[in-house]
Amino acid sequence: MNLNRRYPYLSHLGLLLLRLALGVIFVAHGWQKLSTMGHSATVAMFEQMNAPLPTVSAVYATWVELLGGLALIVGLGLPIAGLLLFLDMAGAFLFVHVGHGVFVTDGGFELVLALGAGSLALALLGGGRYGVDGLLSARRSGRTEVTA
Numbered sequence: 504m505n506l507n508r509r510y511p512y513l514s515h516l517g518l519l520l521l522r523l524a525l526g527v528i529f530v531a532h533g534w535q536k537l538s539t540m541g542h543s544a545t546v547a548m549f550e551q552m553n554a555p556l557p558t559v560s561a562v563y564a565t566w567v568e569l570l571g572g573l574a575l576i577v578g579l580g581l582p583i584a585g586l587l588l589f590l591d592m593a594g595a596f597l598f599v600h601v602g603h604g605v606f607v608t609d610g611g612f613e614l615v616l617a618l619g620a621g622s623l624a625l626a627l628l629g630g631g632r633y634g635v636d637g638l639l640s641a642r643r644s645g646r647t648e649v650t651a
Contacts, residue, residue: 518631519578525621526575529588533569536561552599560594567591575625578634585626592619 507514536545545565549557567587574584595615603610630636 515631515633515637518625518628519633521621522575522578522581522625522630522634525588525618525625526572528618529568529572529575531572533565533567533572536565537569554594554598564591564594571622575622575630578630578636581630581634581636582626585622585624588622589619589626592616592622595619 540548542561542565545561546558549561549564554560568591571584571588571591574580575588592615596612596619600610600612600615603612605611605613607614632638632641
């Protein structure tokens with residue numbers, strides 16, 4: 504039995520839950536880089552990890568994670584936000600985690616893989632009707648309310 508046929512709002516609810524979960528994680532990591540660690544410490548961390556252009560990379564990661572995470576939470580600009588977050592995680596995967604195996608406890612890539620895949624999925628699928636993009640789409644199409 505296909506639950507989405509019987510309950511069409513479930514896919515939109517699933518996308519909302521995915522957006523909220525990923526968004527909170529990204530905001531937390533961006534906020535950590537911005538306020539807890541600070542710019543200088545974040546740049547130093549990127550230098551220590553041999554990230555290319557550590558100052559640029561640190562600024563990109565901080566602001567994409569913070570603002571992109573907020574965009575996921577409210578469901579705004581998801582094709583762009585999702586792609587930028589995916590690229591952020593692709594960089595973390597390639598330059599930091601790939602050589603350490605899967606498990607995050609060993610410095611591995613499991614978290615960045617999950618965050619990157621989820622971000623790319625949202626970029627490709629959109630965030631569903633329960634977000635700003637969904638509300639704007641409903642208005643453009645002449646619907647007055649967000650329904651399943």
